[in-house]
Amino acid sequence: MLHQQIELELAEREAWALRRQRGIPNNRRLFVLACMDERIPVNQALGIRDGDAHVFRNAGGLVTDDAIRSAMLTTQFFGTKEIIVINHTECGMMTASGEFLTAALREKGIDPEQVALDPAVRELTLPPDAFSKWIRMFDDVDETCARQVQLLRECPLIPDDVSIHGYVWEVERMALRRPHFRLSERVNSAKAMGVKG
Numbered sequence: 569m570l571h572q573q574i575e576l577e578l579a580e581r582e583a584w585a586l587r588r589q590r591g592i593p594n595n596r597r598l599f600v601l602a603c604m605d606e607r608i609p610v611n612q613a614l615g616i617r618d619g620d621a622h623v624f625r626n627a628g629g630l631v632t633d634d635a636i637r638s639a640m641l642t643t644q645f646f647g648t649k650e651i652i653v654i655n656h657t658e659c660g661m662m663t664a665s666g667e668f669l670t671a672a673l674r675e676k677g678i679d680p681e682q683v684a685l686d687p688a689v690r691e692l693t694l695p696p697d698a699f700s701k702w703i704r705m706f707d708d709v710d711e712t713c714a715r716q717v718q719l720l721r722e723c724p725l726i727p728d729d730v731s732i733h734g735y736v737w738e739v740e741r742m743a744l745r746r747p748h749f750r751l752s753e754r755v756n757s758a759k760a761m762g763v764k765g
């Protein structure tokens with residue numbers, strides 16, 4: 569009967585819409601922090617599907633105040649047990665320094681140190697000369713990735729039993745690797761094979 573099919577679809581939609589009310593976590597109990605870069609296909613990179621994770625993306629995939637706010641909510645209240653950080657090669661965050669960006673904004677007539685960080689929470693302001701620190705440009709993706717994991721592990725707002733790992737997405741290879749672990753440097757070379765010169 570057609571109505572049975574309709575009822576099934578309605579039940580599925582209801583289960584999907586009301587899962588937070590019912591305390592149902594995302595499918596993989598997973599929070600992903602990734603760079604906003606369009607070259608990271610997060611689902612493909614991790615082999616996950618829509619519904620599997622809470623995904624937070626910002627410039628760099630960095631542990632900022634809002635990343636912590638989101639990670640805290642999902643791990644403390646929405647049943648998430650694992651965090652994966654994804655940074656990537658060729659990241660735009662490595663193309664300039666914070667000082668350069670500060671100066672570039674000033675040239676556009678914007679004083680970044682006079683702008684509210686969070687327009688809804690006006691008391692959140694940067695101390696003088698802190699904008700370039702706040703923007704957090706970086707020059708080593710491996711170091712940055714390892715550091716984000718450390719920052720999350722040390723964050724008192726995230727439960728100790730949450731598993732936290734970070735990976736570097738190589739845009740040139742379309743694959744993940746561990747930070748400080750470039751497989752290409754370890755294969756097909758006399759050095760890697762232990763051949764003495």
Ligand SMILES: [Zn+2]
Nearest residue numbers: 603605659660
């Ligand atoms: Zn990036």
